[in-house]
Amino acid sequence: MPSVSSQKTLLYNVRMEKNCFNIFKTFFKIGTLLLGGGYVILPLLQSEIADKKGWATTDELCEYYALSQSLPGVIAANVSIFVGYNLLKSRGAVSALAGLIMPAFLAIILISNILAKIVNYPTTQNIFAGVGVGVVVLVILTVKEMWGKSVVDKFTLCIFAYALIAALAHLSPVLIVLSCVFMGIIYRMNFPPKTSHNLDTSCPQDNERKGEA
Amino acid sequence: MIFLELMWEFLKVGVFSFGGGYATLPFLYHISANYGWFTSKQLSDMIAISSVTPGPVGVNVATFAGFVTSGILGAFIATFSVILPSYIIVVTVSKLLKKFKENKHVQAGIYAIKPAGCGLLAAVAVKIFVDNVHGAGMYVLWAGLLLFSLKQKKDALIYLGISAIAGLAFGLLGII
Known part of the structure; x- marks a missing residue:
């Protein structure tokens, strides 16, 4: 299995150069496709950033998402700033954020009047009912990808189950994330990792990137 | 001001x-x-x-x-x-x-924060499923799209496009 996925990664990787313009362009596309709810950012990042460009790994996205949930502000923006910063420091963060926000900004300025008129047409509603279903599928796919990278043993399985149930019970995401971090620290103090196995270097994409640098 | x-x-x-x-x-x-x-x-x-x-x-x-x-x-x-x-x-x-990437507590936190992020997103999936998928047509679209996407991975845009067209078609056929 791992060899298949790494081959796939290699196939996808056109190795677009990490410069401000490319980051802006990529996030502009993501921002344009970001319809109905900020969490759609994750499937889009998985597709554009992880699969196509290899600019971040799935488990990094997972980490950024959890962190973004526990920080104030708009989640899609937070995750984008994390990805951008990791690519090219502050310049990357600004480029990613500008790319993400620009389509939203232009859409409201230019077409919100027209949209206000068409948003209640039955046809428009039908189209967006359909898109809603597509979004559900995208989010499920992303959960599947993230599961593979984050749920690696019994402890992480428990954390996953706890976060899922607590979120469904409407517990604040801030509290969920903080309590998970706390449990992780307590767990690791009692059961330190057996080998020098480090989660960060277990991913083939990461190794490639290090080899490149 | x-x-x-x-x-x-x-x-x-x-x-x-x-x-x-x-x-x-x-x-x-x-x-x-x-x-x-x-x-x-x-x-x-x-x-x-x-x-x-x-x-x-x-x-x-x-x-x-x-x-x-x-x-x-x-x-x-x-x-x-x-x-x-x-x-x-x-x-x-x-x-x-x-x-502080090398700090063992930070690593422990990151080790736990990843499945937490995954769990939070799974909860979002459950919520939006309940909100967005109702009626026979939508269930069929959902199941079909999920099977298709598990078979071959495509750009997110393609799934959104397919589901938009399906929504339009369902509306025209009156099965929404």
Whole structure:
């Protein structure tokens, strides 16, 4: 299995150069496709950033998402700033954020009047009912990808189950994330990792990137 | 003065709204009640519009509020203000993470935070499934799309395109 996925990664990787313009362009596309709810950012990042460009790994996205949930502000923006910063420091963060926000900004300025008129047409509603279903599928796919990278043993399985149930019970995401971090620290103090196995270097994409640098 | 007020109010939204997207709504209703920049009817229309325009709801509403109160400059100031706190906080956290990456407690936290993120997203999947998928046609679309996507991985745009066309077709056939 791992060899298949790494081959796939290699196939996808056109190795677009990490410069401000490319980051802006990529996030502009993501921002344009970001319809109905900020969490759609994750499937889009998985597709554009992880699969196509290899600019971040799935488990990094997972980490950024959890962190973004526990920080104030708009989640899609937070995750984008994390990805951008990791690519090219502050310049990357600004480029990613500008790319993400620009389509939203232009859409409201230019077409919100027209949209206000068409948003209640039955046809428009039908189209967006359909898109809603597509979004559900995208989010499920992303959960599947993230599961593979984050749920690696019994402890992480428990954390996953706890976060899922607590979120469904409407517990604040801030509290969920903080309590998970706390449990992780307590767990690791009692059961330190057996080998020098480090989660960060277990991913083939990461190794490639290090080899490149 | 209106610019300073816009800036101040949307900075507050940026700093105090935890949990993203709809967590900004209580603040926006508060702004609507206190300043009258937009009515609560406009705000609920805005939320509907936001779901068909690109971008997160919080950002869309900030742009809209700025735009209706004082034109493009207002729109820019409100949008900038709502994301400025995010920028400062996230960049700071990123720096700290890089600096303390080798620390074993930080590693333990990251080890636990990943499945937590995955669990939170799984909860989102459950919620939006309940909200968005009802009626036989939608179940069929959902199952078909899921099977298709598990077989071959395509660009997110393709799935969204297929589901938009299916929604349109279901509407025309009257099975929505």
